[in-house]
Amino acid sequence: MQLIDGKHVAATIRERIAKQVEQIIAAGGKRPHLAGVLVGHDGGSESYMASKVKACEQCGFTSSLIRHDSDVSQETLLQTISALNNDPDVDGFIVQLPLPRHIDEQRIIEAIDPRKDVDGFHPINVGRLSIGLPCFRSATPAGIMMLLEHYQIDTRGKHCVVVGRSNIVGKPIATLMLQKATPGNATVTVCHSATPDIAAITRQADILIAALGKPHFVSADMVKPGAVVIDVGTTRVEDPTSPRGWRLRGDVDFDNVAPMCSYITPVPGGVGPMTIVSLMHNTLLAATRQIYP
């Protein structure tokens, strides 16, 4: 069994990005600039945003953060987005989700200029992903693809089973694994809450991607020996022994599943660090106009 070290891969890619940024600056170019919009003071959102700001520093990006109180009106938020769309110095920006209930999240996403939509949530980027055109790929699925690429895991013709059908992970990772590309070109099955016998499906998986957000849902008897297991789950569970009072738990019962796998991602330190580095990668693509000229 080989552990997929997302922390290490993310660091490698961050360094590569930082070098490219140095070259851009040396050639008289502009420093890539990622902006973030944070509404309210949710602990999870604050910590994600802090990690993104830190990653920007490591990559040599300019970052800026626009904060709104949780009672911000949708109109004001749309004005912020419009200003970012029109700011020539901002190459890409993200609006940290989830948003408060009085805000129409989809409306906000669709207000973002697709050319600056480095989260890849705008329907144009989602559609281009499906069609197989250049686009900003949603960060978590893009990060998983980078891991498969880094470890040169053979995906062609393999049976990839995705558990979960969310718009930000399950659907786009299924789409990417299906494309005629490397990595990709897999036979892809998506199962979910309405699937009567998920274990019967997951046991067929050469590559199993768990993205349902239920801690330790995937047990050893659901995994085929020799499978590649990618754990996207990051549920916070109480842990009095941790200084923060909680820790992250994946969707896979790692201790029991790991010995059976050819490859497996741990939680934390697997997919998580890749998600942020994917966002950095998208920002560099935006700054260098590689997706939309």
Next chain:
Amino acid sequence: MQLIDGKHVAATIRERIAKQVEQIIAAGGKRPHLAGVLVGHDGGSESYMASKVKACEQCGFTSSLIRHDSDVSQETLLQTISALNNDPDVDGFIVQLPLPRHIDEQRIIEAIDPRKDVDGFHPINVGRLSIGLPCFRSATPAGIMMLLEHYQIDTRGKHCVVVGRSNIVGKPIATLMLQKATPGNATVTVCHSATPDIAAITRQADILIAALGKPHFVSADMVKPGAVVIDVGTTRVEDPTSPRGWRLRGDVDFDNVAPMCSYITPVPGGVGPMTIVSLMHNTLLAATRQIYP
């Protein structure tokens, strides 16, 4: 075994659309208008376009056809599209595919105003389909969903296997069958040319959708007894006994597969007629601004 009579279902839906058009006219509204752009004189394209014009008549739509020679420049074609985008009388329009090689097909598709893109090929409509938002659904997958709905075929939690991953059938039908909706909510597998043992996958299908364009590819030993089989194939094969010299052949070996099925679509008369009526349905949605206000 019950035969899924696409011709009958299409006629029923066409009548329903025609009634709605009568009501619109009676209320002083505008007659829905579908325009088509036809480049060159390919036999298949000519006949598809003729069927669409006929369906418009049956639904009470205005139809118009803009013809270009096969050596039309991309610039001229883009001008035609721009004119249709800006023509307030045109509710929706289609550009018959395939286009000659010197034309960038994707560029043409993306030039169509998504609000008039009744073929549902623009990335915005593809993306909205994936996200689960209101959109113009690609006609063939939408037609299949109408058939499943008409025959009240239970899809929830069923294993739906799609053979083929084209942008206009395989991917969007997989997306639709996956959505938390009725019909839909199925466990979905997509297999394709890189799948090593397609039969091992198709034999698990409660619902099998064949959309690969290989005549009689699906043989009886590839089908689970009691399965629902949807045949999207329409390959022209030579037939000297036919007055046209050819006939349509599906992807399924109908004679041998049909006796094992709970439901099956014939070719012709199954999915084919539904594709055109889906386009009419989309045009009505466009005319009544039900997708994009």
